[in-house]
Amino acid sequence: MGARSSATRPRAVGRAAGLGLGGATLLMLLSGCSIADWGDAFGHFGWPSRGISLQAHEMYDLWIASTIAALTVGVGVWGLIFWCVIRYRKRGDELPVQTRFNMPMEILYTVTPILIVAVLFYYTAVVQTNVDKLSKNPDQVVEVVAFKWNWQFNYRDGMGEDAETVASTVGSSDVIPILVLPVGETIRFEETSKDVIHSFWVPEMLFKRDVFPGNVRNVFEVTLDKTGRYVGRCAELCGTYHAFMNFELVTVTSENFDKYLAARKAGQSTQQALTAIGEEPYATRTSPFNTRRQSHTWNSPETVAAGK
Numbered sequence: 001m002g003a004r005s006s007a008t009r010p011r012a013v014g015r016a017a018g019l020g021l022g023g024a025t026l027l028m029l030l031s032g033c034s035i036a037d038w039g040d041a042f043g044h045f046g047w048p049s050r051g052i053s054l055q056a057h058e059m060y061d062l063w064i065a066s067t068i069a070a071l072t073v074g075v076g077v078w079g080l081i082f083w084c085v086i087r088y089r090k091r092g093d094e095l096p097v098q099t100r101f102n103m104p105m106e107i108l109y110t111v112t113p114i115l116i117v118a119v120l121f122y123y124t125a126v127v128q129t130n131v132d133k134l135s136k137n138p139d140q141v142v143e144v145v146a147f148k149w150n151w152q153f154n155y156r157d158g159m160g161e162d163a164e165t166v167a168s169t170v171g172s173s174d175v176i177p178i179l180v181l182p183v184g185e186t187i188r189f190e191e192t193s194k195d196v197i198h199s200f201w202v203p204e205m206l207f208k209r210d211v212f213p214g215n216v217r218n219v220f221e222v223t224l225d226k227t228g229r230y231v232g233r234c235a236e237l238c239g240t241y242h243a244f245m246n247f248e249l250v251t252v253t254s255e256n257f258d259k260y261l262a263a264r265k266a267g268q269s270t271q272q273a274l275t276a277i278g279e280e281p282y283a284t285r286t287s288p289f290n291t292r293r294q295s296h297t298w299n300s301p302e303t304v305a306a307g308k
């Protein structure tokens, strides 16, 4: 009779664990909360926001859902550890009941991790494929040229190296380069470097991609869906002033973008064209503001003119 009761106990534990996990999942589904709501509740689990592009939202959902799945497993494991520590703490010198070859338990802890990994792998592959997807006919093409230690953004009239640059913004030690882009349009980035490996990173896009010198021309596409101003950075240690290799992304409506680009094509500077569409002409979100090869400035016309 003793042998029978020790065999039924693990089964009961497995059943209880399964019920607990199923219950937690059901509670989440019934509460009607979206994944993004959960992300908001937990401070995005370390990410800056929900993201500002369609691609970012997909990655965000994957990140939040994976973290919740990991935490759910974690809580279960911690619970079992503490339960074992307390329930089976040493009470005497007698050897406790030894349970071996419990097939239901062994199948459970073999199949469950495989299922979890398979589900995570499936969603990761789907999201990665979508994020890397390239369209045949993007609405805008921007060539990103990185160099020690700044950025150049070339608006192009087509795809590939042979396309022509129709307008260009280049950063200097005095002025943070501003990349103006429209929301709701497919934007293709083509990256190239003049010297070492850099990395194009807008934290709010929840995405970064290395910028290589030489023949490699990294390409990716985004569809932005939120107007605003966002800091951009170099995310690959590229030398002395790497930390100051910043830019600012300004996302505007399609109409404003068309006006901006027309003004640039007509020979206006980035600052003039930004003013023309009612935007602040200089970077507002980007810090640090210069390469600190000179004293700190806010890139205002006065400080730039004064050479500070």
Ligand SMILES: [Cu+2]
Pocket: 146, 197, 198, 199, 234, 235, 236, 237, 238, 242, 245
């Ligand atoms: Cu860099």
